[in-house]
Amino acid sequence: MKRNFKKSIRCAVRLCVPRAIAGGRGTPTESLTLTQQHAMSALMDVDGESRGYTFEELDLIEAKMKREDEVEARRLAANDEWADRVVAEQEQLEARKAAEAAKRPPLPSVSAKEEELRRFAAALAPFGLTVDVVDGAGRGLATTRAFAAGELLLRVAPTAAVVDGASADSRCHESFALPKEGASLQRCSGCRFARYACAARQRDAWRCHQHECTLLKATRPRVPGATLRLLARLLRLPAPAGPVGSAGGAAGAEGAAAAWAAGSGGLMALSSALEMAEIAEERKLEMGEQAAMMSGLLAHATPGQPAPPPWLVAGILGRIATNALAVTDDELQPIGLGMYPLAALANHSCDPTAAQTFDGATLELRALRPLAAGAPLT
């Protein structure tokens, strides 16, 4: 092989190079083999002069090309090694994801869905409302008695609500109220972001704010957007209690159902954008990435605590995307973002039968016109 190679070079030099370099008519490079062309271009690099080469010079050229070949071989080997490592890491990641997926709770069965409907209906019963399954539109709210125009249909506190960035400096983060004339808001000394109308509001808020406060301290001076702050709060909700029993009679069952609907049970019973066919795959991927980022951020902000699993973060993010409502002021200007599972059951309509307003962060739904029993709320 070596001998042949050397012979090719000699051949190229003796027969072709002088003519090629001289630029004579009919440059014969096209008639050379690939090896000969390669040898020729190497010679041209070494010396552009049209002259003969001694065997010593040719040996030097051959040695130089051999060194270059070795460098190229090492580069290719390093590339292969890198590619193998990436593939191995990818396989490990897939295996971890599969293990994670295996730990996820199973999707709710038909009877679990029925149980959710039963609990929502029990929580709505005191208002004279129920949850209705409408063909083609999924679940919706409906009246169980007649309502007069303007009558209160539903009044619920949020499962969690946060003020948006534009109102963060001007409104109490617990009551969403503006400070009284001449008074100023008190700032949380931990994160220096949350503001409260008074010490009592700050005390009320602490149960929800404590986890968020750690997160805000970790991300300072940047402040996560309202969606991520709402997500942080919803992630810390206690897991839903067991089945709603009949202890304490109907009123007891309704109270337990109301607590379930206002907590993580009601939240997770809502539909998620990640499970909806009409949401673009691109948007779903984006939410998955946001979830992974948020999970990492929480792990970083609270090193002592286990980070919430990405599937749970993605599940809540998907429910925020579909169900979160903008909290508005008296002039219907948005001031925050909140999660209200019972109100989120109402379907959208271009000719609504109910109007939604807020008293602080508490949501109120009122009839826009007289409603008969069994009328859908939209």
Ligand SMILES: [Zn+2]
């Ligand atoms: Zn704070």
